[in-house]
Amino acid sequence: MKNVFRTWSGAAPRALLMVCVLGLSMARAQTLQVVTESTPYSYLKGDRVAGTATEVVRKTLQTAGLSNFQIRIYPWARAYDMALNEPDVLIYLIARTPTRESKFKWVGEIMKIQYHLYRLRERTDVAVKTLVDAQKYTIGVMRDDVRQQYLQSKGFKRLVVSAQAIDNFKKLIGHQVDLIPLVEDDTTIFCAQVHFDCSALTRVLTLEEASTGLYMAFSSSTADETVQKTRAAFDKLKADGTVRKIMQEKP
Structure with a gap:
């Protein structure tokens, strides 16, 4: 029994050391x-x-x-x-x-990017010249996106939240929202994805403070x-x- 105990006593620290080293290696990896x-x-x-x-x-x-x-x-x-x-x-x-x-x-x-509010060209009833004007309309935004946070900080209440940016775009062309904030490059990509004519979009206002x-x-x-x-x-x-x-x- 004494020899077995002595063998276990020597092996235990080595085994513990190997476990610790393995744990550290896994953490690094x-x-x-x-x-x-x-x-x-x-x-x-x-x-x-x-x-x-x-x-x-x-x-x-x-x-x-x-x-x-x-x-x-x-x-x-x-x-x-x-x-x-x-x-x-x-x-x-x-x-x-x-x-x-x-x-x-x-x-x-x-x-660097610059955000703009867009509407459908046919929506001449959506008249926006200032940020205050835009508060009257429904605006599609993406959840936890900087555009949602910015508009909320400015007191906007009529925000329609989506999980994906393309969902916002579909809501705009489907007349479910009046405006959406986009980067200009996004409009080209989204139009191509949903086979929509980009000339049917109109930029109405640049969100200078949100551009970043x-x-x-x-x-x-x-x-x-x-x-x-x-x-x-x-x-x-x-x-x-x-x-x-x-x-x-x-x-």
Whole structure:
């Protein structure tokens, strides 16, 4: 019994050490979740997430030496919730606003955008010259998107919320809402997707205060080392013109 006890006594610490080392290795190897929504700059092509912004993110992570990642497209509200509450999540393209500043670890600005309110050309009854004018009409927005947050902050009450940006567009052309806020590039993409003539749209107002930069950002519980590596890689790619070159590529 004494010999058996002595053998177990020596083996137990070694086994415990192996478990600890294995646990640490698994933690280091944890897959980084990269999340986004479907946009002209991030979309599914076959079974792979493509788009210019996606390629910027992929190139940045590879340059940072972070090869263990998976890119997935979700409705924006789900992607945002994951980045808000889970560790090791990278989200893009996310607007950097004062209310979001402390909720994420920001990496870098991929692009700048400007939002405009659009109506159907035939809807001459929708007369908008100022932001106050727009409050009289129903406006389609996406859940937890910066446009919803901006309009709510301005006292807008007649917001119709959808999970996907394309759903907003369909509601506009289906006369379910009067206006929707869009980036100009989005109109071309959405018109093509639903086979709609873009000349039937009219831009009525630019949302100057809501226009902003779109970033990649980590969830707040992501390790600082990961964030710093990614930020340094992005800064390098932006400085040498790689980011600009990728974003100028045609889909």
